[in-house]
Every structure is written in structure tokens, then in C-alpha cells.
Amino acid sequence: MRTTVPRFVLKAVGYALALFVIFGPLSSLVIWSFAEKWYWPHLFPQEYGLFYWKKVLGGSMIRSLILSFEIGVIVTILALVLTVPLSYLLARYNIPAKAIILVVFLLPQAFPQLPVFTNTMVLMYKYDLVGTVPGVVLIHLVGALVFSVWTLVSVFRSIPQSLEEAAINMGASRVRVFFTITLPLAAPGIAAASLLVFLYSLDEFTGSLLIGAPFVITMPIYMYNSAMGYEMQVSSITALLLMLPGLLLLFLLEKYLKSEYLASFGRG
Amino acid sequence: MTNLASRIAGTALVLPAILIVGMLFVYPFFLSLINSFKTKDGWGLQNYYTIWELYRGDVLYTIWIAVASLAVLLVFGILLGGFLRLHFNGVIEFLFKIPLFIPFVVVGHAMRVFLAPNGTLNALLSMAGLISLDNPPSLAYTSAGLIIALAWKNLSMALLLMMGAFRGVDNSYIEAAKNVGAGRLRIIFNVLVPMAKGAIAVSSVLIFTSIIGNFSIPVMMGNTSGPQVMMVDLYYQIVYQNNYGVANAIGVVAYLVSMGAAIYYLRMVTKK
Numbered sequence: 299m300r301t302t303v304p305r306f307v308l309k310a311v312g313y314a315l316a317l318f319v320i321f322g323p324l325s326s327l328v329i330w331s332f333a334e335k336w337y338w339p340h341l342f343p344q345e346y347g348l349f350y351w352k353k354v355l356g357g358s359m360i361r362s363l364i365l366s367f368e369i370g371v372i373v374t375i376l377a378l379v380l381t382v383p384l385s386y387l388l389a390r391y392n393i394p395a396k397a398i399i400l401v402v403f404l405l406p407q408a409f410p411q412l413p414v415f416t417n418t419m420v421l422m423y424k425y426d427l428v429g430t431v432p433g434v435v436l437i438h439l440v441g442a443l444v445f446s447v448w449t450l451v452s453v454f455r456s457i458p459q460s461l462e463e464a465a466i467n468m469g470a471s472r473v474r475v476f477f478t479i480t481l482p483l484a485a486p487g488i489a490a491a492s493l494l495v496f497l498y499s500l501d502e503f504t505g506s507l508l509i510g511a512p513f514v515i516t517m518p519i520y521m522y523n524s525a526m527g528y529e530m531q532v533s534s535i536t537a538l539l540l541m542l543p544g545l546l547l548l549f550l551l552e553k554y555l556k557s558e559y560l561a562s563f564g565r566g
Numbered sequence: 567m568t569n570l571a572s573r574i575a576g577t578a579l580v581l582p583a584i585l586i587v588g589m590l591f592v593y594p595f596f597l598s599l600i601n602s603f604k605t606k607d608g609w610g611l612q613n614y615y616t617i618w619e620l621y622r623g624d625v626l627y628t629i630w631i632a633v634a635s636l637a638v639l640l641v642f643g644i645l646l647g648g649f650l651r652l653h654f655n656g657v658i659e660f661l662f663k664i665p666l667f668i669p670f671v672v673v674g675h676a677m678r679v680f681l682a683p684n685g686t687l688n689a690l691l692s693m694a695g696l697i698s699l700d701n702p703p704s705l706a707y708t709s710a711g712l713i714i715a716l717a718w719k720n721l722s723m724a725l726l727l728m729m730g731a732f733r734g735v736d737n738s739y740i741e742a743a744k745n746v747g748a749g750r751l752r753i754i755f756n757v758l759v760p761m762a763k764g765a766i767a768v769s770s771v772l773i774f775t776s777i778i779g780n781f782s783i784p785v786m787m788g789n790t791s792g793p794q795v796m797m798v799d800l801y802y803q804i805v806y807q808n809n810y811g812v813a814n815a816i817g818v819v820a821y822l823v824s825m826g827a828a829i830y831y832l833r834m835v836t837k838k
Contacts, residue, residue, distance in 0.1 A: 316662070319718075327672075327676050341689040341693070341699070381583050384580040387576065397835060397836075400835045401832070401835060405828075406587065406591045407827075408775070409595065409820075409828065410824060413813070413820055413821070414591055414594050414595045414598060415594070416598075416813060416814075417597045421593075439590075440587055440590045503669070504781050518669060518670075521675065522782075525674075530679070533675055537672040541672045545667060548667045552660060552663070
């Protein structure tokens with residue numbers, strides 16, 4: 299006779315599996331961050347403690363953390379100022395050379411970053427930008443501008459054109475319509491886009507490694523260096539701190555992060 | 567405002583962003599194409615011969631890693647995406663969005679620790695009595711470990727893309743299949759997948775390209791001896807050999823491999 303597994307059991311197994319797949323790998327970081335003594339072949343650390351947390355939070359990691367946040371804020375502000383007008387024009391008007399502009403912003407989506415960025419690095423050497431904060435800001439801006447343009451174009455396209463036309467028919471200028479009608483309606487989308495741009499800059503690795511290291515050490519580079527040097531606790535704590543902003547963003551703003559905004563996010 | 571003045575103002579507003587991406591991506595992109603033909607004594611195909619001699623195995627290895635990760639992601643994306651299309655579940659959907667928000671380097675490091683011989687996975691498996699820790703299997707620094715890490719990081723992307731593809735299938739088809747008694751798996755494979763074929767193909771191309779271009783996960787997870795993926799070869803050519811010619815030629819081969827996505831994006835632009 300066939301016995302059927304009760305539904306709630308299947309459901310519980312499904313949830314357990316999903317939780318394991320997602321949090322299993324991340325849990326290793328938590329265990330390592332508290333491990334003070336952990337010798338092979340013990341399954342789990344022999345001694346737990348906050349020693350390494352205190353060491354990392356009082357050490358040079360903090361400088362990388364502050365630097366990464368500063369670079370992230372500058373990149374986000376620059377990306378917004380430079381792409382809000384451009385995205386609006388791309389979404390609404392047939393501006394001259396539109397096809398060329400779109401191709402410029404599509405190339406970075408379609409092709410790998412590393413082979414291009416090595417050539418960008420050679421260019422930046424000529425202008426003494428390698429190993430400087432402006433150099434790192436510029437290399438972050440490339441990805442940030444591209445992501446920001448595509449996200450904002452979809453934000454502006456989602457605003458009904460009829461509202462703008464109504465205001466124009468009543469005699470308002472196009473500039474005034476943009477600031478009083480379009481911009482307020484687009485504000486939530488622009489806010490979501492800017493948080494994602496900030497996160498992109500915070501997590502950016504390839505460009506920072508080529509242009510910044512070893513003089514400008516952002517947080518991902520700090521984490522990478524300590525992981526490659528087998529400083530397990532230091533790298534695990536840095537990794538946990540590094541993933542915190544992204545998780546916070548996801549937990550707090552999940553409903554604002556429409557899937558079309560995420561389509562081109564998380565490539566690198 | 568006169569027409570001319572508004573044109574000038576418009577140009578001034580849009581030009582900086584275009585110039586930055588143009589100067590720092592489009593121009594170096596073409597430089598990499600040109601410089602791949604530059605050799606010590608002039609111009610020629612020498613760099614490509616070097617790739618044929620030294621790296622043809624690595625090119626195939628890269629494609630194999632990307633295809634294997636993509637296969638894992640397609641099975642996962644189609645099953646879970648299809649299941650969520652039939653039964654909405656906000657918690658599961660939310661859980662699988664998390665990998666998108668974890669930085670690449672963190673994924674690389676977490677997977678190294680998780681899959682190591684004395685890592686958390688082996689600890690759990692040995693507690694369950696499935697493996698013996700006297701002779702523990704290690705997935706870190708193997709191709710399997712690399713595939714697991716790349717697939718994990720792209721779980722969200724695969725799920726979002728598949729859910730988007732299945733959302734395009736009209737409810738009436740699903741209802742009709744249910745009415746004639748089709749189970750969930752049959753609905754997924756006989757209704758949803760055939761009807762979303764095009765969207766699934768496009769999603770596969772996009773996921774494949776993003777895996778080919780990934781550098782941070784393979785540089786942390788890749789095996790120390792044996793084959794490497796192209797991006798790691800390229801990086802080592804720059805850092806250890808200082809050979810930009812060969813590095814650029816590897817880059818061009820990578821562009822060719824990711825051509826599918828480029829064609830898709832170009833078509834999208836010409837359509838609009």
C-alpha cells in the first residue's frame with residue numbers, strides 16, 4: 299500500500315533545505331569569526347570568544363571600512379547627478395545619436411570587465427590615477443553609471459506620460475513639469491536605484507584590485523588580502539561586516555526592489 | 567528658453583556620463599582588440615598562437631565550468647521558478663534573493679571555508695554519518711567547488727529570470743492542464759517550459775556570459791595546479807608575466823565566447 303507523506307512534512311523539509319542552501323555557507327563565516335582556538339581534526343572550534351572581533355574592529359580594517367563608505371557615497375552622488383537627466387531624456391525623447399548612446403551603455407553589460415579594465419589601467423597610469431582615490435572612484439563610476447542609467451530609464455518609463463502632458467497643456471514649462479511632476483513620482487525608484495549603486499560601489503572588487511591596490515585598500519580588497527593570507531578570523535569578520543549593508547537593504551526595502559531593477563545588478 | 571539654448575543645456579547634462587563610460591570602457595575595449603595583435607616585434611597573430619599552445623585547454627575548461635554551472639542553475643531555476651509560479655511563496659522567494667546581495671569576494675571566501683576538508687559541510691556530513699573525517703573529501707579548490715560557488719552566487723539571478731519567463735505564461739493554460747489532472751511537475755515541464763522556451767534561452771545566454779566574465783570567485787576558489795578559467799589566466803599574464811599582448815588576446819577570446827549576450831542586447835536596442 300502506498301503511504302503518502304503528510305503535506306506539512308514535505309513543506310518542513312523544503313524550508314529546511316532552502317535555509318541550509320542559503321545559510322549553510324554563510325554560517326561558516328560566523329563560526330570562524332568567533333573561533334579563538336580551532337585545531338584539526340576537531341569539527342568545531344575548541345574555544346570561542348570575541349578576541350578577533352575586538353582586534354579587527356580596533357585595527358586597520360576600520361580605515362578600509364570608512365574609505366569604502368566614503369567612496370560609495372561619492373560614487374552614488376556623482377552617478378545620480380550624471381544619470382538622472384540622461385535617463386529621463388533617453389526614456390522620453392528621441393535625442394540625437396540615441397542608438398550610439400545606448401550602445402555605449404550596453405557594451406559594459408555584454409562583455410567581461412577584467413580584460414577591458416586592464417586596458418583602462420594602462421590609460422590611468424598615464425594620468426597618475428592608479429593607486430589614487432579619484433582613480434578608484436572613476437573605475438567604480440563606469441559600472442555605477444551603466445547600472446544607474448538602465449535602472450532609471452525603467453523608473454521613468456513606468457511613470458505615465460499623460461500626467462506630464464496634462465501639465466504641459468496647462469502651460470507649465472518642460473523643466474517645471476520635470477521638477478514638480480516627474481521627479482516626485484520617480485523619487486522612490488531613484489532612491490532604490492541609488493541604494494543599489496551605493497551597494498555596487500561598496501562590493502566592487504575587480505576594478506578596485508587593478509586600480510586601487512596596494513595603496514587604496516577598499517573593504518573587499520582588505521577581505522581578499524586577509525583571506526589569501528589565511529587570516530581566517532580576520533577575513534571572516536570582514537566578510538560578515540561587508541555583507542551586512544546588502545542584507546539590511548534587502549530586509550528593509552524588499553518591496554521597493556522591483557525585479558527589473560535587479561536584472562543588471564550583481565554582475566562582475 | 568530658446569531651442570538652441572535648451573539643446574546646449576541638454577547636451578551639457580548628458581555628455582559627462584557618456585564621456586566617462588566612453589573613455590573608461592568603450593575606448594579601452596577597442597584598445598584591447600587592437601593590442602591583442604601587438605607583439606614584441608610589431609604586429610601579428612603571435613599572441614593567438616600562444617593561446618592555442620598554452621591556453622586552449624583553459625578556454626575549454628572555462629566553457630565547461632560555465633556550462634556545468636548553468637545546467638545546475640537551469641534545473642534549480644525551472645523547478646523552483648515553476649513551483650513558485652504555481653504556488654506563490656514569499657518566504658522562499660525572499661530567501662533565494664539573498665545571494666544577489668552577498669558580494670562576490672564574500673561568496674568566494676565563505677565557500678572556501680564551507681567546502682574545505684575540515685569545513686562546515688564535512689562537519690555536518692560526518693555528524694550525519696555520511697562521511698568519515700579520517701579521509702575527508704574536499705570540494706574547495708576543485709572544479710566542483712568552483713561550480714557550486716558560481717551557481718550559488720547566481721541562484722537569485724536564475725530564479726528571477728525564470729520567474730519572469732514563467733509569468734509570461736497565461737493562467738488559462740495552467741488551469742486547463744490542472745483540469746485534466748496534470749501534476750505540478752507535468753505542468754512545469756509540459757506547459758510552462760515549452761511556452762517560455764524563448765525567455766529561458768535568453769536567460770541562459772545572460773547567465774552563461776556573466777559566469778564567463780566572473781573573476782573574483784575563480785581567483786579565490788580555483789585550483790592551484792591544473793586548469794584555470796580564462797579570467798584568472800588573463801590576470802596572471804598581467805601581474806606575473808607583464809604580457810599585455812597575450813592578456814588582451816585572452817580577453818578577445820572571452821569576448822567571442824560571450825558574443826551571445828552582445829547580440830541579444832544589440833537586438834534589444836535596434837528593436838526600440
